[in-house]
Amino acid sequence: MAQATLLSLRDICRSFGGIQALDNVSLEIAKGDIIGLVGDNGAGKSTLIKILAGAHDPTSGDVILEGRPQKLSPPAEAQRLGIETVYQDLSLIGTFTAAENFFLGRELALGRGPALLRLIRRKSMGDTAVKGLDELHIDIPGVRSKTVERMSGGQRQLVAIARGAFWGHKLLLLDEPTAALGVRESREVLELIKRLTAKGLTIVMVTHNLDHLWQVCNRVVVMRRGRKAADLLSSGTNMEEVVAYITGAKAPMQTRSPIGEASA
Numbered sequence: 383m384a385q386a387t388l389l390s391l392r393d394i395c396r397s398f399g400g401i402q403a404l405d406n407v408s409l410e411i412a413k414g415d416i417i418g419l420v421g422d423n424g425a426g427k428s429t430l431i432k433i434l435a436g437a438h439d440p441t442s443g444d445v446i447l448e449g450r451p452q453k454l455s456p457p458a459e460a461q462r463l464g465i466e467t468v469y470q471d472l473s474l475i476g477t478f479t480a481a482e483n484f485f486l487g488r489e490l491a492l493g494r495g496p497a498l499l500r501l502i503r504r505k506s507m508g509d510t511a512v513k514g515l516d517e518l519h520i521d522i523p524g525v526r527s528k529t530v531e532r533m534s535g536g537q538r539q540l541v542a543i544a545r546g547a548f549w550g551h552k553l554l555l556l557d558e559p560t561a562a563l564g565v566r567e568s569r570e571v572l573e574l575i576k577r578l579t580a581k582g583l584t585i586v587m588v589t590h591n592l593d594h595l596w597q598v599c600n601r602v603v604v605m606r607r608g609r610k611a612a613d614l615l616s617s618g619t620n621m622e623e624v625v626a627y628i629t630g631a632k633a634p635m636q637t638r639s640p641i642g643e644a645s646a
């Protein structure tokens with residue numbers, strides 16, 4: 383069955399001084415897509431993610447969200463629209479617990495007022511964070527009591543992704559979610575991504591690990607020198623072909639997004 387389009391990028395260009403980081407990139411993201419965004423260093427992946435995250439404005443081109451032209455910047459606007467980003471630094475405060483990190487910068491923050499009210503708000507935030515982690519079957523001891531700096535890298539990544547999924551009800555952007563992790567921790571993160579997929583979340587994930595991409599993504603988008611070199615269903619391609627697009631051994635496709643074709 384054809385999936386509805388969530389977000390379209392149309393002819394997006396972005397330059398930094400004389401550097402053309404993105405050159406006429408168009409991309410259709412369907413609801414429920416898990417897109418693996420790949421490409422060599424400097425190919426334009428981060429710039430594309432930052433456009434979607436509202437951290438960069440396009441120099442030209444249009445962003446259409448659920449059928450309406452939309453400005454995504456600044457990042458708070460993208461977040462208001464339900465787009466969350468988990469960057470590699472995870473943006474967690476080490477001296478806060480996982481529960482406190484869930485609500486960083488959000489309206490429910492403790493704020494001012496009588497001590498009792500602040501205590502009640504803190505309890506309510508803790509309950510919500512625990513519920514959010516439970517629903518995703520993330521079993522981390524000390525969600526309310528242990529600071530995240532005392533957690534493993536894998537646990538921190540799980541907390542950051544769970545927080546992103548909790549607030550990002552439309553689109554979750556993941557920047558190399560397994561880059562710094564060992565085999566077991568990577569597996570846990572990939573399992574979490576699969577559970578988010580099952581819940582119908584839409585994800586765009588930058589990765590250098592094609593094996594990980596194949597475990598979770600239904601689509602592969604290859605960037606090369608600021609252009610979209612290929613846009614493929616993972617079920618209709620293989621690693622050899624994707625590598626050929628990454629390196630330029632294979633000429634860029636005349637791409638159209640494979641929305642509506644069979645998903646993996």
Ligand SMILES: Nc1ncnc2c1ncn2[C@@H]1O[C@H](COP(=O)(O)OP(=O)(O)OP(=O)(O)O)[C@@H](O)[C@H]1O
Nearest residue numbers: 398401402403421422423424425426427428429430
């Ligand atoms: N803020 C910036 N100022 C100047 N040039 C930039 C800026 N951000 C990106 N670029 C340039 O734009 C091009 C694309 O960079 P981008 O970071 O998007 O690539 P990437 O595919 O994410 O690479 P990597 O895998 O190395 O992170 C590169 O030439 C980079 O140097």
